[in-house]
Amino acid sequence: MAATTTMPGHISEQWMATKEAPDRADFDQVAREYRPQIFRFLLSSTRDAELAETLTQDCLMKAYRNWNSFRGDSRVLTWLLRIAINLQKDQWRNRRLQFWRQTTTNAVDVSEAGNWLPSEASTPEQQVAARQQVKLVWQAVEKLSGRQRSIFLLRHVEEMEIAEIAAAMGLSEGTVKAHLSRATGRVREELGGRQ
Amino acid sequence: MEQAIRSFRQxxxxxxxxxxxxVESGARRAGRPTPAWLSWWMAAGAAGATVAACALAALMLTSGHKTEPRQMAQAVAVRQSAPPTAEATHAAPATTDSASRENQPTTLEASMAPISNKASGDADDSDEKLLAGIDSDIAQGTPKALAPMAGWMSDSAER
Incomplete structure (x- = not known):
């Protein structure tokens, strides 16, 4: 699993093995280690950096408050992402209510979100093609439902396993697979139709 | 498809x-000394401090509401009860028990009344003594406070 390769220290794996909740003082280390991943997931979900930052803070605060309730049944990242997903659900609900109050959002456009690309592509033509592909994926992701988007992002950006996504989302593995299949099909359609 | 997903992930x-x-540079520019990952801790601390401040304010307000009217009532009762007590004992002793009980101050107020009367009496006496002293000084033409200056003026006039 690629997600584990991005986690230095693997403190969560140690805690899983001991099945003991870590000390409260260790939360600093947890926040330092997992914050970037939580922020990345929330940023890709909302496309709003400020909102993602706020939700990341809320997530870590909530995790800190409930730290003693974590018993190591899942990885720390899975537990944190579950909190983040619930916060995001609340935020979606609030945004739907705020829509009627003409509240605007700071989310960037999908075309702007697609501009971020590391300069790995060797030639300018490859860079342009890669940027175009990224924009198409963003457009497809934009059209997905909230649940499908989360599952797609957890699988293809955070590279989590189906079982972990199911644990984080509070769904069965079968449901996750079905949503992921539909989401991937939509993205494939978008890419196939435009290419 | 795989290439597109990879590019998307990157x-x-x-x-x-x-x-x-x-975000981190913005936080640094804003003068926050701690790294950005610790800002959750600061937020938690700020929230705790706010809650504590609110609790303290609520406590102060509640205790203020409780004590202030009581103190005011005591002061009013002392002021009202102090002069008539002497007169009431001589002039109108024929009131009923319940009426006298209503008019009588409480134990605390009763114990405070003579003290406040004595204090106000002492203050009046000292004021009268001071005024009398000033009057006598003025009558003598050279108030004691201005005596050195009066002497200096008379010396310079003689020269």
């Missing part, structure tokens, strides 16, 4: 890193 990661760096 794009999201690059964007996220850029935004995280921007």
């Amino acid at each position: 794009s999201v990661t690059a964007w996220s890193e850029k935004e995280a760096a921007r």
